[in-house]
Structure formats: structure tokens, C-alpha cells
Amino acid sequence: xxxxxxxxxxxxxxxxxxxxxxRKPYYATIAPGISLGYRRNQGAGVWVVRASDGHxxxxxxxxxxxxxxxxSNDSTVLTYWGAQDRARAIARRTEGTSRPxxxxxxxxxxxxxxxxxxxxxxxxxRARHNIPSTLAAKTVALLTARELRAWRDGLVSRGMQPxxxxxxxxxxxxxxxxxxADDSRITNTAAWKTGLARLPDAERSRNVILPDDVVRSxxxxxxxxxxAFGLLIEVAAVTGARASQLLRLRVDDLQNGAAPRLMVPGxxxxxxxxxxxxxxxxxxxxxxxxxxxxxxxVDGPLLLRSDGSVWSKIDLIPFRRAAAAAGLESSVTxxxxxxxxxxxxxxxxxxxxxxxxxxxxxxPMIEKTYSRHIVGDPSDAITRRALLDMGxxxxxxxxVVPLAKA
Numbered sequence: 001x002x003x004x005x006x007x008x009x010x011x012x013x014x015x016x017x018x019x020x021x022x023r024k025p026y027y028a029t030i031a032p033g034i035s036l037g038y039r040r041n042q043g044a045g046v047w048v049v050r051a052s053d054g055h056x057x058x059x060x061x062x063x064x065x066x067x068x069x070x071x072s073n074d075s076t077v078l079t080y081w082g083a084q085d086r087a088r089a090i091a092r093r094t095e096g097t098s099r100p101x102x103x104x105x106x107x108x109x110x111x112x113x114x115x116x117x118x119x120x121x122x123x124x125x126r127a128r129h130n131i132p133s134t135l136a137a138k139t140v141a142l143l144t145a146r147e148l149r150a151w152r153d154g155l156v157s158r159g160m161q162p163x164x165x166x167x168x169x170x171x172x173x174x175x176x177x178x179x180x181a182d183d184s185r186i187t188n189t190a191a192w193k194t195g196l197a198r199l200p201d202a203e204r205s206r207n208v209i210l211p212d213d214v215v216r217s218x219x220x221x222x223x224x225x226x227x228a229f230g231l232l233i234e235v236a237a238v239t240g241a242r243a244s245q246l247l248r249l250r251v252d253d254l255q256n257g258a259a260p261r262l263m264v265p266g267x268x269x270x271x272x273x274x275x276x277x278x279x280x281x282x283x284x285x286x287x288x289x290x291x292x293x294x295x296x297x298v299d300g301p302l303l304l305r306s307d308g309s310v311w312s313k314i315d316l317i318p319f320r321r322a323a324a325a326a327g328l329e330s331s332v333t334x335x336x337x338x339x340x341x342x343x344x345x346x347x348x349x350x351x352x353x354x355x356x357x358x359x360x361x362x363x364p365m366i367e368k369t370y371s372r373h374i375v376g377d378p379s380d381a382i383t384r385r386a387l388l389d390m391g392x393x394x395x396x397x398x399x400v401v402p403l404a405k406a
Contacts, residue, residue: 004081005030010038011080013068016045025050030084034091038080044068047083051091061100063090063142089185090141100186101179103143103172104128104136109182110175120244127171130155140179141186148172148195162199169196207369208336209343214326218337221325225318228306231293232314233322235262235303236334239280240341240359242267243314243334249302251294253277260287267360280358342370 007028010016016038019026025037025048037048037060045066051059063086064078078086090100101109111124128136135151155165173196180186210218215237223230236246241264253263263277282290294302301310314334323332338359345355346366356363 005036005084007036007080010036016040016066016068031088031091034088036080036084036087038066044077047078047087049087049090061090061139061142063087063139090139100139100141101183102137102139103131103176106140106175106179107131107136107172110171110178113178123171124175127168127175130160130168131172140176141183141188143176143188143191143195145191145195148192152196152199156199166199172196207339208332210328210332210336210340212340212344214328215337215340217326218322218328221322222318224325225322226306228293228304229315229318231289232303232311233319233334233337234286235282235290236314237337237341238282238286239264240338240345241280242338242360245360246303247301247311247313251297251299251302253302254287254290254294255279256287256291260284262290264360278357278360339370342366346370 005028008015009019010026010028019038019040021040021042023039025039027035027037027050030036033052035050037050039046039048039062045068046062047064047066048060048062064083066083067077067079107124107128111121111128114121114124131151135147138147152165152169155168156162160168173192176192177189180189219230219234219237222233232246235241235249236243239246239262245264245267248265249262253265255261255263259281260283261279261281264280265277290302293304303311305311316333319334320330324330342355342359345358346352350358352363352366356366359366
């Protein structure tokens, strides 16, 4: 057990409340290279830890509220002795680490981890763009369930759909879990497990399903904007593949023959990267357009911009222009092409397992997400064939002779 350090000026409420209100904390050394500070405010003061970073400089973090006015069971309100223990826990360095990471640094590390695994770094940027500076600067080891829940709920109150808020929260949770795995000082994983639990309405995402004629109009409008962009949108609509798959297509993935197809790479979804390629049939006209687009190239990405540069994403600005030209709302995204492709196959009677394989997803996900879009069509026809039909006209029922009583 660490030896307790006395500090008469700040160790009890009476002494603290006699201090002058000021921005500079009152410090007490509690261990070599570690100081506990108390900042006197108009209301309750706060506890601050100051420690060496191992390179000749100090770092300072505010981590809790002082019990200046009353005791509390809240873990963010600490006595001097509790603050001393917490400050040591935060400042203690283990081999290969420096000061504790804050949320922004955890997201940076998560992004590099995604990049190294060949996964979508958009998972990190999505969270980063929605985190306020105050939360980004907070030390991961000091996060509480209450503040994380308030942040997530705030996304919804500002207009974000519950499903989108939940995806953003899951990205932050993954970054925090990685930070905890890298630093044994981070022991508050329950804070984000509880505070970022799934929202009740998060499963009811707004999956936009476009009729085939609208999809054709959208593709035509994309071609009007730019031929290479139109080709990208057409491939997305025909295959229903994710952007992470389309942008990794190679020239030799096009197999243009009697039955043309694309060898589409697996997505980066899930915990394991799927590297295998699956053959997806495509129309002959699309295969011809792709062959013309790749003319003179034997290697490299199949889909390129008109200037020959590589697509890094499906640009939303031209997509919204094409969507507006097709009479769609500005909220429609390229992902609607994937939703529409899945429902198109289901409506055509393609087995669910085949549809799931084609779109690199699972049967349970298909059934959970898309079954409501087809309940009135093929399922109705299938079950109708199994109905018991006596073929008796309604008028004939009146003429039925009752059985004689025994």
C-alpha cells in the first residue's frame, strides 16, 4: 500500500475553503515525480495530477471534483485521500508507456490499428468528427459512464438517427477498448460498456429502398456528371457491394466472357479481414463498359477517376447532385444502392442464403434487416400455394343439409 502523504493546506475541507480562488493549483508532492494539485474555485474545487513524462517535461490533468461542500458516492467527487490514490494510479508509468492517453489519442491509435489491419479507417474518423474538444481531451482512465451516455444521447438530440449514433458510439468503444488493452492503468472499461450500451431504437435503421426505375435514373444522372463516376455508381448498383469492396477491385478481377462476372473482394466488416474474392455475375453491357474503361491497363485498380487517379471513396457531392436529378432526397446515400440490390434479389425469389453470400453478409442479418420489405410479395405467393381451399362457393354454404341427429 502506498504511503499516505500529508498536506495540511489541502487535505481537509476547512483548510481548502480558506484558500484564495485562483487558476493555479495548490500542489503537494505525493510520490517522486508526482504531485497532487487542488484548484480553488468559486464553487467546489477540483483535483489535478502533475507528473513527469520521462523526457524532462511535465503533464497536467484535472481528474475529479473535491468534496469541498459535502460527501458524495459519485466516483468523480473525491476526498484528499481518495484523490491521492487516484492521482498515483493515473501517473504511474509502466514500461514502454508515458502519460495516460486521452480520447483523441485513443482514436488516433485506433485509426492506425485499422490501417495496419487493412480495415476501414472511417470507423475512427466517424467518431472523431462527432466528439467535442472537451471529451477529446479527457483522459481515458477517467471517463465515466454518465458522461459517455450524455455524449451519445446528445448525438440523437441533435438530430442523428439512433442507428447512426449507435454506430458512432461503437467506433469510440472500439478505440477505448484498444487503449485499455495497451495500458494496464486503464481499468474503467465498465464506463463505456455501460455508458455506450446500444440504444433501444438502434436496430430500426432507415434503409432506403429504391425502385429499379429510380436506380436507373440515378445511374443515368451520375453518367451525366462524369462517365467514370457513372460507371462507379452502376457497379455499386448492380453488385450491391460496399465501397470498401468496389475500390479494391483490380483489372484482372473482370472476367468478360460468355457469362461475364466480377471477382469481388471480401469486405472489411467484422473482426477478421476476409481476403477471398467471390464471383458476382454482371450484365454483358456493364462488362463491356468496364473493359473499355480498363483498356490498355493490365494491373492496378479497375475503377479509376476520369483523370486516372484512384478513388478513395464514393464522393458524396456528385452523388447528391445525381440523387437530386433523380428526384431523391438529399439524405439518400450510396448505401441505398446496396439496400436496393438486396431487396431486388429477395423480391426476385433468389434464396436468402445466395443473396447473403452475394452481398457478403449473413442470413440472420438479411432476415432481421430486410424481411419487412418483402413480407407482402414472394412470401405471400409462397404461403398462398399452401392454403387449404375447398373451392366451395359462398352461396352453396346455405344449401348444405345438416346431418341427421342420431
